Amino acid sequence: MKNLSAAILLLLAAWAGVANAQQVKNLDESAIIIPYRIEINNLKTTVILFPATIKSVDRGSRNILAEKVGDAENALKIKADRLDQPESNLSVITADGKLYSFIVDCTERPAYQAVDLRKQQNHEQSEINFTNxxxxxxxxxxxxxxxxxxxxxxxxxxxxxxxxxxxxxxxxxxxxxxxxxxxxxxxxxxxxxxxxxxxxxxxxxxxxxxxxxxxxxxxxxxxxxxxxxxxxxxxxxxxxxxxxxxxxxxxxxxxxxxxxxxxxxxxxxxxxxxxxxxxx
CATH class of the missing domain: 2.60.40.1150 (Immunoglobulin-like)
Structure with missing residues (x-):
């Protein structure tokens, strides 16, 4: 009787596992936000200009320093606390409901100190829409x-x-x-x-x-x-x-x-x- 009860419990557990597995969905490629790669270091400040007011900033590491630029509510200053920190990420939500994702690399010589995302998006949109x-x-x-x-x-x-x-x-x-x-x-x-x-x-x-x-x-x-x-x-x-x-x-x-x-x-x-x- 005990063996029968144990077998039933195993079957129920297996059934529950299959049911849960069936409820798991894979993300469609169109739902995935591809991040931008940003370079920073501990001696220079990088400024990112967004198309709309910044509402929320989330840092993957406390070693990434981030703050808005004075009264310019669509500009964000970022800097590294130390040079030898590993790769991390940064997420920003703006007033128009958009989420921006970044991979943050710390390097001795960042290739740039200012980024205008409005111009970047216009360029990307032009490339997409003018294809064919x-x-x-x-x-x-x-x-x-x-x-x-x-x-x-x-x-x-x-x-x-x-x-x-x-x-x-x-x-x-x-x-x-x-x-x-x-x-x-x-x-x-x-x-x-x-x-x-x-x-x-x-x-x-x-x-x-x-x-x-x-x-x-x-x-x-x-x-x-x-x-x-x-x-x-x-x-x-x-x-x-x-x-x-x-x-x-x-x-x-x-x-x-x-x-x-x-x-x-x-x-x-x-x-x-x-x-x-x-x-x-």
Whole structure:
């Protein structure tokens, strides 16, 4: 009887092990964030400039010293406490919900002391989007300049807190889509731009949920390098995308965030507005 009970217990344990094994999932390659490699040492400070405000910093080792740069909330200073420390890692979360992962190497002669991740991402995105495409970056820039010169034919806009975001025209050329837009500051207070995001989102859902929205990443953004909308002024912008459409159940939502402020603009358009696009 004891042998039978022991056998049953073994079978149950084996069954539980199989059940647990079946619940384990392998990560898809698209879910894995590939880290950047950063070089630091104990005598020089390396500064990383992020596209958005830094919200959280996690160091793999206490020997990595990290802090924000004064009032520049999107800049991070990193340095090694000692030269002979082993390889470690660094993770940074920014205000736009993105996670940046770094492998940190300590070396006597770092190859650089400053990194602009916005330029790095623009370069990576250009390489991805222009692969197997007829258009290249100089042509995209030229098309954006042409959009700026075109007469406006759309007036989709949103106004809030004396700020106005408007779509003035959508254009198509060789599989690319161009959004001509403007931002008007009706107040006397300058509007420093934190970031601008484009998402296709389910009409029926108000809260942002990862499974119900998809980010549309631009090929190129033509905008003022200062990223500031002065008081009582208007800035014209052009965003270039691979051509896309959306279903009647979705909206394209454009969010514009103010740096060090709470003035946020959110403009939503439907698929019918996208279909009004004109040829360049």
């Amino acid at each position: 495409r007829q258009l290249n970056l100089p042509l995209i820039k030229a098309k954006c300049d042409e959009v700026l010169s075109r007469k406006h034919f759309m007036n989709e806009k949103v106004r809030a807190q004396k700020m106005e975001l408007k779509i003035e025209g959508i254009y198509l050329d060789q599989g690319s889509m161009y959004f001509g837009m403007s931002v008007t500051n009706h107040s006397h207070i300058d509007y420093p731009v934190e970031f601008c995001s484009f998402f296709t989102r389910d009409r029926k859902k108000v809260k942002r949920m990862a499974l119900q929205e998809q980010e549309e990443k631009p090929l190129y953004a033509s905008c003022d390098s200062t990223r500031i909308i002065p008081g009582k002024s208007t800035r014209h912008l052009v965003f270039a995308f691979p051509q896309f459409t959306i279903s009647d159940s979705k909206l394209l939502v454009i969010d514009l965030y103010e740096k060090n402020g709470d003035r946020k603009l959110s403009l939503a358009i439907d698929g019918k507005q996208l279909l009004k696009a004109r040829a360049l």
